[in-house]
Structure formats: C-alpha cells, structure tokens
Amino acid sequence: MRCPQTPGGGSAALAWRRPPLRVAGLSVCARRAFARSARVVRTARLRRGAGRLLLLVSLLLPLHALAVSNPADMLPDPAMEERARNLGRDIRCMVCQNQSIEDSEVGLARDLRLIVRERIAAGETDEQVKAFLHARYGDFVLLKPPFAWSTAALWATPAIAVLLGLGLIIAMRRRQAQVAGPPPLTEEERRRLAALGVTPGGTGQDGKRA
Amino acid sequence: MSPASRRALLFAPFAVAAAGGVAFYGMLQGMKTGEYNPRGVPSALIGQHAPDFTLPPLDGADRPALSAADLRNLPGPVLVNFWASWCVPCIIEHPQLMRLSNEGVPVFGIAYKDKPADSLKFLRERGNPFRRLSKDEPGRVAIDWGVYGVPETYLLDRQGIIRWRFAGPVTPDVLDQDIRPLLRRHAS
Incomplete structure (x- = not known):
C-alpha cells in the first residue's frame, strides 16, 4: 500500500462514489413525506440520467481528448507544446504505471509534464529530456523500452x-x-460405383482427395 | 503418436494450470509478507552517489537540514527517508524508524510535498526519528532521487553511494530481512 503523489490524490477515486441519497427526515411530517420522497426519486432519476449521459459522452470522445491539459501548464509556443505532448506520451506515469504522463491526473505526472516543458523551453532536444528522466527513473519510465x-x-x-x-x-x-491417404479404388469398386451411376469425382488417380 | 504419449498430452493443460496456481499462490504469499511488490520498480540510482541537492530545514523541528554534502564520507551507512504527514503508510513505518533511530542508526528525513505545520504535528505526536530533516515542498529534489511515491527509503553506504531503495512502508519484516543485513554489510 502506498500513497499517491499528492495529498488528497487518493480521495479522487473515492469521489466517484456518491454518498447515498438522503431520505432521512421523511417521517417528520407524513403529509410532506410523499411529495418529498417523490422529489428524491425524481432527483435520483435525474442524476442517474445525467450519469448515463456522461458515460455515453465519455465513450464517444476520442481517447486523446482525455489527455490532461491545464491551460496554465501549456507552453505559449504551439510547436513546442506539441513536441512536449508527443514526448510526454512516451513517458510512463510512475504512479499509475499504465498511463503516460500526458494522460494522468496524478501529481507526479503533472510535475514531470512541467519538467518536460521547462526543458523543452530551455532548448533541450527530445533525447536530452528523455535522458534526464531515464537517469532518474530507469527504463521503466520509457513506455517504449530501449533496446x-x-x-x-x-x-x-x-x-x-x-x-x-x-x-x-x-x-x-x-x-x-506422412499419413498415407486411402488406398486407390480397385477395378471392382470402380465398376460398382459406375453401376450406381456415381463417377468417383473428388478423388485423384492415387485415391487421395484433391 | 503413441497412445501413452497421447494420454500424457491430455494431462498437459492440467499440469499447466496447476503450475500457474502454485505460482499465483507464491505471488500472493510474497505480497502478504512484503517480499514481492507487483508495482515495485528498481531504482535507477543504485550504485551511484546521491544526486546533488540542498534543501531548507523543517523550521521548528530543531534538526539540521539535509543536503548532498551531508551524504559524503560518513562514519557508517545511513538511511534517507522520504515521507509526508498525509501519507498513511508513513504511519505504519514510523515505529520501525524510531527503533532504528533509538539504536543509533542515522535516519535522515525529507518531508515530501507536505505543509511544514502538518509535518511538525506528525512528529510531535509520534516522535522524531530523524537526525537531519529537510522539507521538499515542490517535490523536485524527490524527482532527482527517482521518488515516485511516499514513503521511500534509501540506504547509503559510507561513501554516500546508494545501495538500496525500498518503495513502501518499512515493516518489521523489511527492517529485519533487508535493512539490518544491509547495515551490517556496509558497516565498514
């Protein structure tokens, strides 16, 4: 068991679990109870509907659109930003381990995204940036391992x-x-087949299936 | 194919499944004792000097700061521990660090991405095992060390060369099976 990189980073996963709908207090006033419970059901239905819609939309979105892009973290030069993104897609997020740093919301991934951008802005080549990260995190940080x-x-x-x-x-x-085919038909068998009106089609001269 | 070998081949899938089961059981046992960590990654810094760094002290902790210069020409092996007050496994490993500290093993601490007030509160409540203590609020020095989560513990020999890194809480098992033998091996 380990902590994710940022305080509260662990609670992000928990946030998906909504607290149960509050239905307490229904018994306070019997008359209002019905109307209120109806409202509760309606909001629950509305929420569920919204949740389904969100799921549908997220399924339809192209995957790369999910990449994290805090506008404040982006480089002002679009060409440099593009380079940083392409590079970041080859760098593994060490915390989530099956995502690139461009796809991850984890604090360390953001730190590494910023480092990539700082180094690109400072004029380093892609190889130099990769070497910097490789020196610290080893082969594992590269999603394409070197030969x-x-x-x-x-x-x-x-x-x-x-x-x-x-x-x-x-x-x-x-x-x-090596497995021999069936032995060729004898004259006798040929005659019997001919008598039945069947020509021995589908079998070659050696009796093997063609 | 002879009938005997054909019959033997019938059992091959069962044999493969059984071997997989045994391996899986071994893996689970290893995970239970902390010997096997499926997410563990070897450190890229093993066999190298600690990266060059200077960090400010944690004010109020009454401990000197830790920098790379303090990790050269040591009287004996030392431990460098990255931790944070918001990290639950850090609570699990804390008694082990206290034990080492009480036995005289130098344990150096770096508070990672933590509010100084929270770090101080953690140490006041549980005790301070660190002989030197710095804070790394931006978390950049931790990246230079190849830290990817807290807690992480590094063992450095007398020359200041990183010999061992453990990602995760130092449990009593880790203390007895890894740290103590390493401290003995690198004592001289």
Whole structure:
C-alpha cells in the first residue's frame, strides 16, 4: 500500500462514489413525506440520467481528448507544446504505471509534464529530456523500452513467437504428408460405383482427395 | 503418436494450470509478507552517489537540514527517508524508524510535498526519528532521487553511494530481512 503523489490524490477515486441519497427526515411530517420522497426519486432519476449521459459522452470522445491539459501548464509556443505532448506520451506515469504522463491526473505526472516543458523551453532536444528522466527513473519510465541486453528477450518475443508458430505449422504439414491417404479404388469398386451411376469425382488417380 | 504419449498430452493443460496456481499462490504469499511488490520498480540510482541537492530545514523541528554534502564520507551507512504527514503508510513505518533511530542508526528525513505545520504535528505526536530533516515542498529534489511515491527509503553506504531503495512502508519484516543485513554489510 502506498500513497499517491499528492495529498488528497487518493480521495479522487473515492469521489466517484456518491454518498447515498438522503431520505432521512421523511417521517417528520407524513403529509410532506410523499411529495418529498417523490422529489428524491425524481432527483435520483435525474442524476442517474445525467450519469448515463456522461458515460455515453465519455465513450464517444476520442481517447486523446482525455489527455490532461491545464491551460496554465501549456507552453505559449504551439510547436513546442506539441513536441512536449508527443514526448510526454512516451513517458510512463510512475504512479499509475499504465498511463503516460500526458494522460494522468496524478501529481507526479503533472510535475514531470512541467519538467518536460521547462526543458523543452530551455532548448533541450527530445533525447536530452528523455535522458534526464531515464537517469532518474530507469527504463521503466520509457513506455517504449530501449533496446539493450536486459530488454533483448522483451524485443525478441514477437520474433520467437512467429518462429515457434512457423515451426509448428511445418511440423504439422510434414506429419500430414506422412499419413498415407486411402488406398486407390480397385477395378471392382470402380465398376460398382459406375453401376450406381456415381463417377468417383473428388478423388485423384492415387485415391487421395484433391 | 503413441497412445501413452497421447494420454500424457491430455494431462498437459492440467499440469499447466496447476503450475500457474502454485505460482499465483507464491505471488500472493510474497505480497502478504512484503517480499514481492507487483508495482515495485528498481531504482535507477543504485550504485551511484546521491544526486546533488540542498534543501531548507523543517523550521521548528530543531534538526539540521539535509543536503548532498551531508551524504559524503560518513562514519557508517545511513538511511534517507522520504515521507509526508498525509501519507498513511508513513504511519505504519514510523515505529520501525524510531527503533532504528533509538539504536543509533542515522535516519535522515525529507518531508515530501507536505505543509511544514502538518509535518511538525506528525512528529510531535509520534516522535522524531530523524537526525537531519529537510522539507521538499515542490517535490523536485524527490524527482532527482527517482521518488515516485511516499514513503521511500534509501540506504547509503559510507561513501554516500546508494545501495538500496525500498518503495513502501518499512515493516518489521523489511527492517529485519533487508535493512539490518544491509547495515551490517556496509558497516565498514
């Protein structure tokens, strides 16, 4: 168990859980109770409807539109900001671990976004900015891991999988070729088939299925 | 394929599932004791000197500040602990830090993104295990250390080289199984 980077950062997840609707006090006045409970039901329905609408809208939004963009944090130069965003998409948020720093609301991700922008504004190249973060957080901070001996197995996995699959296919083909087909039809069988009005179609001369 | 090997192949999926189950159980056990952390990331700073930094002291804590210069040519290994009053696991690890401190192990603290008044309140209520104590309110020095959450604890040898980093609360198990052997190994 660990704390997220910012005070109160942990409560963001909890905020999704709305407190239960308050229905206390209904018994205070029987006459008003009905009207009030109707109102409660109506607001609950309204809330649920709004929630569904929000869900629908969020599903329809393109994913990159969810990227955090506090206007105050953006660089004034659009070209530089674009560079910073592209770079940030390759930097892992160390807290959420499966998001880039551009996609994360966590405090540390914002700090790293700001560092990326400061360094770009100071005239550093993308490689220099990445090297700065890599020196502090290691390979893990890069969503595209660099090729090295320690990551060779990772990079080679697709090639190994393809080779294994190819090997499997070749082995299976070979075994199939070894299995002899049914023996060719004898003259007697041909005659009987002809008598039935069936031509031995679909079978080649050697009796194998074409 | 012979019938015997064909029958053996029938059991292969069960064997794979059983092996997966055993591995999963081992993983859960490791998570329970704190030996295995699925979100743990190795520090990029192991084997290096601590990054260069200076930080202001936590005023009112009556402890000198911590800077990179204080982490060179030490009489023995030291611990550097990043913590915050708003961090619940920091409460879990606090008794272990107090124990180390009482045994004479130098524990240096850096209050991460914390209001000084809250840090002071935390230490007043629970005790102050830190021999040196600084505050890092912007959290930039923590990034130089590769901190990605609190608490995080670093062990430095006498030359000030980072030998070990632990992300998460220092439980009694971590204290006995990791920190104490490391303190012995780097004592001279």
